[in-house]
Amino acid sequence: MDLTTTAFGTWSAGRYMHFGEMLDEQRFLALIRHAYDRGIRTFVTADVYGVGKADEMLGRALQDVERDSYCLVGMVGHDIYDGVRAGSKGYPRFTDPGLRDHSGYREYLVRATRASLERCQADHFDLLMLHNPDSTGYSSPAVWDAMQGLKDEGFAERIGIAPGPANGFVLDMIDCFERFGDRIDWAMIILNPQEPWPGRLVLPAAEKCGVKVLTRVVDYGGLFWDDLKPGHQLREGDHRAYRPQGWVEQGHKKLEAMRPYAERHGLSMIQLACQWNLAHGPVASVVPTVVQEAHADARSAEDKVSELASMPEDIRLTDGEVEEIYRIGDNEGCMPLKGASARFEGEQPLPDQWSLRPELLAVADRWSLGSEW
Secondary structure, eight states: OOOOSBEEETTGGGSSSOOBSOOOHHHHHHHHHHHHHTTOOEEEOOTTGGGGHHHHHHHHHTTTSOGGGSEEEEEEOBOSSSOOOOGGGOSOBTTOTTTOOGGGHHHHHHHHHHHHHHHHTOSOBSEEEEESOOHHHHHOHHHHHHHHHHHHTTSBSOEEEEOOSSSBOHHHHHHHHHHHTTTOOEEEEEOBTTBOTTGGGGHHHHHHHTOEEEEEOTTTTTGGGTOOOTTOOOOTTOGGGGSOTTHHHHHHHHHHHHHHHHHHTTOOHHHHHHHHHHTSTTEEEEEOOOOBOSSTTOOOHHHHHHHHHTOOSSOOOOHHHHHHHHHHHOOTTSSOOBEEOTTOOOSSOBTTEEOOOHHHHHHHHHTTOOSOO
16 A cells, blocks of 8 residues: 555654653554544654654554555664664664674664564555665665665565655755665655745655655644644743744744635645645655644644544645745745755764765756755
């Protein structure tokens, strides 16, 4: 089963990435099942979320439904088995030279995939994605030979790449598509009407290389769910605290400028964001974060899942409206980007930032992206 238009991610509801309120275990299990019962048929998890706990919760929530009635998307890449967590920086990538060289990539990926499948109570992933790769993950034939091997051996029907955790990686993604696009079925990127940059720059290359795109952060930190209002104080430790001061207030102004487009087509604001993403050629699935906000007037997570599930399948925005909304939300240059960057001055690459190699400058030239990276 390939990915459906709407998807549910196990990072939702604050359990494994802190957004708003953290739902307790029983309510989170019920929320996953509620998503299934309302018609959402794609579920996305990663072995690093809760160090396997998110996989387990998904497996428990769906254990009594037919496996071929939903699409299971897994992600592996952080070494939660041999690696040591470095505080807020998380676990190292399995390609860290301090853990293994290229000869050990296949063994690790097989081990991690088997363990994740066991927790999910499944015998295969419909899509398995390389999660938050470092520079080696984007460029190493040994990594993609191993990923292809997982597909050939029946661990996954499709393979893909999911960059992160922060925004960027444009040149790395395009370079990866050009090198291994004959193997890559799907890519996951950050994209929404208030964050079209830089994710939108990847789409032409994805389309040319035949890579379908799943978009995350469609909700723009919860703003498109329409119950995060100016003046609301996020709780200490909320994952959205990294955003610059005033982002809710500025984002709300843009949200109101976009609202007439939603009303014109009978859409809620989150449905508008999803439809705007899906109006871009290679984008074929959306996975907003379901946020249970921590204030008295907050909408329930269950209500938000129902709203996502009821989104019309037909794209209602015209090409002109897509561009008008883009101009309202244009955020070009709003943040330093991760991945290959001219800003990086260290001798050794970091897990999420590295030097701008000559071949990546050539990528920028081929795709008319300039050199301001």
